[in-house]
Amino acid sequence: MRRVLLFIGVVATSVFGFVPPAHAVGGAACVLGGTIHFTEPFGTTGPGTWEINPGQIDCDGALNGYRIFGSGPFTGKGTYTTLLPAGGPCLQRVGTGMVDYTFQSGAMMFHKQEKQQFIVAGVGKLTTPSIRATLQLAPPYNGDCLTMPVTRATFAAQGVMVWTAPFFLDPGSGEQPSS
Numbered sequence: 333m334r335r336v337l338l339f340i341g342v343v344a345t346s347v348f349g350f351v352p353p354a355h356a357v358g359g360a361a362c363v364l365g366g367t368i369h370f371t372e373p374f375g376t377t378g379p380g381t382w383e384i385n386p387g388q389i390d391c392d393g394a395l396n397g398y399r400i401f402g403s404g405p406f407t408g409k410g411t412y413t414t415l416l417p418a419g420g421p422c423l424q425r426v427g428t429g430m431v432d433y434t435f436q437s438g439a440m441m442f443h444k445q446e447k448q449q450f451i452v453a454g455v456g457k458l459t460t461p462s463i464r465a466t467l468q469l470a471p472p473y474n475g476d477c478l479t480m481p482v483t484r485a486t487f488a489a490q491g492v493m494v495w496t497a498p499f500f501l502d503p504g505s506g507e508q509p510s511s
Contacts, residue, residue, distance in 0.1 A: 357495070360393025360400045360435075364458070364465060364489040370412070370425070372481050379411035382427050384487070389433045391493055398438035400493075406433040408448055415453055423469055423482055424453045431460060458489045465491025 366387025373380040387406035394400060410429015431448040434441060446460040456467040467489040474484035 358393065358395030358400065358437075358493070359495070360391035360395070360493045362389055362391040362463060362465065362491060362493050364389045364406055364463075364487075366406060366487060367484060368469070368487045369484050370482060372483070379413050380425075381409065382412050382425075382429065383407075383409040384431070385409075387487075389435060391435050393493065395437045395442070395495060396439070400435055400437050402436050404434035404436065404441075406431065408432060410448065412450075423477065423485070426451050458491070462495045463491060463493050465489040 364387065366384055368387075369383045369385070371381045385407045387408070388403050389406040390403035391400050408429055408431035410427055412425045412427030415424040415426060427450045429448055430445060432443075432445045434443050436442070444462065446462060448458065448460045450456060450458045450467055452467060452469055456469075458465045458467040467487060469482075469485040469487050472486065473482045475482035
C-alpha cells in the first residue's frame, strides 16, 4: 500500500508539477470619478505633475466566477505635458503615472496598482493594463485658463475593466498581487 501511495504521489507531482496555474478572466463595466490636481511645470518647459485624490471606482461585473460589485478608492499620481493645439493649451494634457485602486468580488477584496496613461483634449481617455475608459474633466475648476492655469478639476470616466489574474491567490493577504 505504501508503494502505491508513493507511486501515485510521484506521478501526480510529475504530471501536475509542470502544469501552469489556471488563469481567471474577469470583466466589468466601471465608472470612475474624483478630483485631479495639476501642478504646473517650473518655467515654460518640462512636465507638470498630477494627482488624483480623492477618487472612487465603481464596477459591476465578474472575476473568476464571482460578482464584482460596489465602489472603492481610486488614487494616482504622475507627470503630464501640455498639448499645444491651435485653440490654446487649456486642459489639453497627456499624462503617465501610477494608479492605485481597490474593488470587491464575492470572494475577496482586490487591491491593484497599475501604470496609467491619460489624454485630455475635450473628451479623452484613461488606460491601464486592466482599464479602458473615456475621460472628461468637468467644472468646477480651480483656475480659468485665461488669467491662471487650471490646477484642480473634477474628472469622470467610464469604461471597462478586463482582467486576468492567477487563479490561486494568496489567501493570507486578501489582496491580488500587483501586475
